[in-house]
Structure formats: structure tokens, C-alpha cells
Amino acid sequence: MYTSFNIMDSPVQIPFKSFIQLKVGDATPIYLQIIFEFIKAIQLGLLPEGTKLPGTRILCKLLAVNRNTLIKAFQDLEAQGFIEIRPNQGTFILSDQKRNQSKRGISKPEKTAKAPIENFSFKSSSVLENPEEWSDLPLQFNDGLPDIRLIHTDILARLYVSKLKRQKIRQPWEQIQTQSHQHFKKQFFNFLNLTRGLRISESNLLTTSSHEVSLFLVTKLLISEGDQVIVGAPGYYLSNMTLTDSGAKIIPVAVDEEGLDLASLKKICETQKIRMVYLTSVYHYPTTISLSAKRRMEILELANQYGFVIVEDDYDFDFHLDSNPILPLAAIDSNHRVVYLGSFARSLPAGFGYGFITAPAAFIKELEKHQRILEPGIDVIKEQVLTDWIQDGEVHRLSKKNKVIYRERRDEFVRLLTEKLSGRIKFSIPVRGLAIWVEWLDHFNLIRMQKKCAEDGLFLPKTILYQTKSVTATRLGFGSMNLKEMENAINILAKCLKRLINDPLEGEKITLTA
Known part of the structure; x- marks a missing residue:
């Protein structure tokens, strides 16, 4: 099906249905799919600069979408500098996108040359499109x-250089790596036990290069295609992307002033098989609500009753500002249903932070197999520096x-x-x-x-x-x-x-x- 309209005052026909591909029922909202597809078409030259688009009513019929959905997508595209909506004139692909982008201070992907025809096929994910933006506005x-201006980069740099200078290779490198890592893990699990009230040993801990890698590894082992996962609504967009890409079917459950609505969760569990509940229990993202004490006990009971795994994400533990820290669910989990993950010292410079996972020993052992492929190397010097920071109390x-x-x-x-x-x-x-x-x-x-x-x-x-x-x-x-x-x-x-x-x-x- 083709639609007639003018490009630069020349009538042409463009097969929108051939390059605007929308998937009904997909986890990505329709309006976001519209945005991604139009941006892709613009970057590939399928919609040249200066193109006047058909009216929203025509496009709605053509794409089989609700008009309000299309209007929202167009507002977003205009905000990013890809189109311009002119009252009483129509909607146009911008002829000077760079100038408009600088004026608004909102980022857009760089324009790329048209790619050659591929000689092989590969998987493509719309779920993992980067939603983040940048700007040079003041x-x-x-x-x-956190504020990077408060990071003690100079102290860490001196420690790092000092460790490098003192490093002498008197043993096989593999032996040095193993000994250093074991010492680091010992300090790390002691630190977690002290600050978070956990009762773990070295066999219950896996350290990773980042919080994101931790979540990726956990979902790789726990989620199979079609598994149903409960998340809070509203929720954390990055974790939802990871879960969806792993094949999970996300079921949102509302969050109120006491945290996740457990009455709704229980009703779902009574009729459906739930594989996982993903929680930011101590500090829900984005609403900042903490799961109440009563619900904390109830969700552990529900996990035991219905057999689902709780993945507790506590990435922001470092920033308790008033009272004593609220302990994570992992600290009171007696039935070993909680996989607890987070990040260490978000106040440290980029490259010095760590992600971690605590869980039953058998699960950690299996995670290590996959980590050896994903992260085969150990930064011995970095681990030694952070070990000293923990031992000396500098982190506290x-x-x-x-x-x-x-x-x-x-x-x-x-x-x-x-x-x-x-x-x-x-x-x-x-x-x-x-x-x-x-x-x-x-x-x-x-x-x-x-x-x-x-x-x-x-x-x-x-x-x-x-x-x-x-x-x-x-x-x-x-x-x-x-x-x-x-x-x-x-x-x-x-x-x-x-x-x-x-x-x-x-x-x-x-x-x-x-």
C-alpha cells in the first residue's frame, strides 16, 4: 500500500509499510517502536531531508495505530530534532538537523552512511536500543x-601507581591472580556482612566488573524463553531491557506507598507460574519507596509458597542519608530464595567500582563458568588497591x-x-x-x-x-x-x-x- 504526498514539491509514493515495521504484543511500547523505525528510516535515507509526511490520520490508517500514540511519537521525534511540526503546514523531515539539535541541546544518534548489502544474517534487537541521551547544556x-567532583581520584591514582611499582613477579601469574582474588573476596564478603547484615562466606559471592554484568549473568542462568517475571511499575528501564532481551515475559505490578503490591502479586501467582520477582526493595527505582517491614516478610513467604526466585537489586546502597541502613531481604532469607546483587562504592572513579552477586554456593559456582568466558581476566592491581581501601577503613x-x-x-x-x-x-x-x-x-x-x-x-x-x-x-x-x-x-x-x-x-x- 502506498501513500501519495510531496517531497520538496515533487509528488512521489513511499511504501511506509515496507520499512516501518511494528510488532503488536512486543514488550517495547508501540510509540517507541514508531520512534525507532522513523529514526532508522531517516538515517538510511529512506525519508530524505525536507520530506513532508502525510497527515496523522492517513498514517494512523496505514500503520494501524491509535492517533494519540502516533502524536506522542511525533512529539518525541520533534524534541530529538528529527522532524519539525509546522502549524497549518504539516510535518517535515528536518533539512538542517545539526543546527536544530544544537539549539535544543538534546542528543541524537550520529548520521551513518548507508550500509552495504549484508552477506550473512544476524539477530537484531530493538529492545536494547540505547535510550540514554547526552547534552552540553550548562x-x-x-x-x-553521584558528583564526580567529589571522587578522590588522586588518592586512588597514587595507590594504583604504588602497587604497580611494588609488583614483583616471583610466582606464576596464574598463582598471583588466584591468591590476590581470594584475598580480595575475603575482604569483600566481610565488608558485605558488616554493612548489609548478610551471613555469607566466600562460596556465596561472585564479584563482577559492574552491576550491569551481574544482572546479565543472573538472567542468563535463571530465565528461559517465555518465563514470566514480575517487576514493579513504574520500574527500572535498564533492568527491564535486560530481562526482556533474555526472553522473559514481563508482568508489571503496581507500587504504592509501601512498595510492591503483594495482594496483586498473590493473585497472579494463584493462576500463573511465576519464575522470578525482580525487586529494588530497599529503594525502589524510580519512586524511592522502600518495601515495608510487613511486606518484606510476606514476599519471602510467597516465594517459598509459590516457588519463585527473588532477584533483589540494591545498586544504590551506599547512599543512606538519615537513619541506619535498611537491611536487604537477603539478610533475612532463611529459605535461600533470594539472589542479591548490587554495586560497590558508586563514589569511586569509573573503572574502580565492582558489581557483586550473593546467592547459594551451587548457583555461584555455575555463574563462575559463564563469567570465565565473559570476563576471563582479573585486574590484580585494582583488586589490591580496593583491598587496602577496605582494610584501612578508607571506604567507610x-x-x-x-x-x-x-x-x-x-x-x-x-x-x-x-x-x-x-x-x-x-x-x-x-x-x-x-x-x-x-x-x-x-x-x-x-x-x-x-x-x-x-x-x-x-x-x-x-x-x-x-x-x-x-x-x-x-x-x-x-x-x-x-x-x-x-x-x-x-x-x-x-x-x-x-x-x-x-x-x-x-x-x-x-x-x-x-
Whole structure:
């Protein structure tokens, strides 16, 4: 089926159905599939610059999608600089994308040359398309990253160089690696037992190069094609991508003020076979809610009753700001149903952090087989440096020092939100982590907010924007900003919100159906 319209005032016919391929029932929402397919078509030259697209009603019939879904996708494409929507004129593929991209401060994938015809086939994943964006705007929110300006790079660098200079090869390298790694693991599991209340030994621990590798390895062993996995809604987009790519069928369960809704979980378990429940129990991503004490006990009982595995992800443990740390489920799991994974010292420079997994010894032993292929080498010097940091208490001192700074930033961020956006938002003060979940009380489109903020020098990546029929919310990270940067960022938010609310057209909220 072809649609007639003009490209640069020349009538042509373009077979949209041949390159816009949408999969109904796929885990990726339809509006995101539309975005990915149009971007791909633009980059491959199938939609040349200056092309005028058909009207949304025509395209909706052609692609068999809801008009609101298509409108949302087009708004997103416009925000990224791929198309321009001109009132009373139509929608056009931008003829000067680089200029528009710089103006908005929002990233887009680099344009690539048309690839030659492939001589072999291979698997292609739309699930793993990178959703993250970058910007060079002076102010930027993120989803709760630490401030790299607080990282003690100089101390670690001196320790690393010192270890390199003192390293003398007097034994076979394999023996050095084994001894060093065993010593590191001993310090590491002692550290986890002390800080998280675990009762593990060396046989219950696997260290990895990152949190992401830990989750990848766990899903590789636990998930088979079609296995049903419960996740909180809203949830963590990166873990959902990993789970979906592993073949899991994701079943979202709502999160309320006490954490995952266990009544809904139990109803699902009564009628369906659940393989795994993925939890960020101590600090739910993105809402920052902690699973209540009552529900913590209940979910362990449900796991034992219905035979599912709990994968407990505690990537942000380092940033408890007020009370004593809430212990993970793994610390009170007597039936060995919990696989606990996280990251070590997110305040360390890139390359020095570690991921880890704790689980029954037999499961860890099987994980090691796969890790030997994925990560065959051991960075002996890096392990020795971190071993010294743990033994000398430097990790605790750094954590304690940064905690004071981040607590001050959180309190100032809360004060600014209350002062500048009173009556417009609702939020709870988190006791840990470096982000606040902010729900907006007014009705407006978050993509329009993103564009308005970018015009004033504030970048809001799409990964922190959450909009459904019932919720308009953002996860605002405060940890990477100093006090002055926070004030400027909140002032821009308040200014842009006022403009959106006062202009009915700007503030129009699109109903999402995808």
C-alpha cells in the first residue's frame, strides 16, 4: 500500500509499510517502536531531508495505530530534532538537523552512511536500543548519579601507581591472580556482612566488573524463553531491557506507598507460574519507596509458597542519608530464595567500582563458568588497591564524608522544591539515594516541558520522565549538583511550568494509549 504526498514539491509514493515495521504484543511500547523505525528510516535515507509526511490520520490508517500514540511519537521525534511540526503546514523531515539539535541541546544518534548489502544474517534487537541521551547544556538533571567532583581520584591514582611499582613477579601469574582474588573476596564478603547484615562466606559471592554484568549473568542462568517475571511499575528501564532481551515475559505490578503490591502479586501467582520477582526493595527505582517491614516478610513467604526466585537489586546502597541502613531481604532469607546483587562504592572513579552477586554456593559456582568466558581476566592491581581501601577503613571514611555533603544537598533541594513549586507538586523525602520522585499536580505534556527547559539551558533526559494516563512525574537527581546549580535548575523548572500552564496549547496533555 502506498501513500501519495510531496517531497520538496515533487509528488512521489513511499511504501511506509515496507520499512516501518511494528510488532503488536512486543514488550517495547508501540510509540517507541514508531520512534525507532522513523529514526532508522531517516538515517538510511529512506525519508530524505525536507520530506513532508502525510497527515496523522492517513498514517494512523496505514500503520494501524491509535492517533494519540502516533502524536506522542511525533512529539518525541520533534524534541530529538528529527522532524519539525509546522502549524497549518504539516510535518517535515528536518533539512538542517545539526543546527536544530544544537539549539535544543538534546542528543541524537550520529548520521551513518548507508550500509552495504549484508552477506550473512544476524539477530537484531530493538529492545536494547540505547535510550540514554547526552547534552552540553550548562545544567542537567539525571536519575540520581553521584558528583564526580567529589571522587578522590588522586588518592586512588597514587595507590594504583604504588602497587604497580611494588609488583614483583616471583610466582606464576596464574598463582598471583588466584591468591590476590581470594584475598580480595575475603575482604569483600566481610565488608558485605558488616554493612548489609548478610551471613555469607566466600562460596556465596561472585564479584563482577559492574552491576550491569551481574544482572546479565543472573538472567542468563535463571530465565528461559517465555518465563514470566514480575517487576514493579513504574520500574527500572535498564533492568527491564535486560530481562526482556533474555526472553522473559514481563508482568508489571503496581507500587504504592509501601512498595510492591503483594495482594496483586498473590493473585497472579494463584493462576500463573511465576519464575522470578525482580525487586529494588530497599529503594525502589524510580519512586524511592522502600518495601515495608510487613511486606518484606510476606514476599519471602510467597516465594517459598509459590516457588519463585527473588532477584533483589540494591545498586544504590551506599547512599543512606538519615537513619541506619535498611537491611536487604537477603539478610533475612532463611529459605535461600533470594539472589542479591548490587554495586560497590558508586563514589569511586569509573573503572574502580565492582558489581557483586550473593546467592547459594551451587548457583555461584555455575555463574563462575559463564563469567570465565565473559570476563576471563582479573585486574590484580585494582583488586589490591580496593583491598587496602577496605582494610584501612578508607571506604567507610569516604562514605561518611560524602554522606554529609549529599544530605546537605538533599535538604536544600527539598527546600527549593517546596519554595519554588509549592502547590504544583507532591513528593516524599527519601532517606537514601540521590534523587527525588516528583509528581506534578498540573496536567501538561512532559516532552513539551523538556523542550522549554532546554531552551533555557536545563537538560531533562527522557529516561527521568514518566507519563501515563494517571501520573505525570519526574525522577530528579540532586547528587551531581552543588547548591547554586540546584537553585538555577529549580528556577528554570518553575519558570517553564508557569509558561506551560498559562498557555493552554503548550500545556495540553496527550492521552497515552501505548
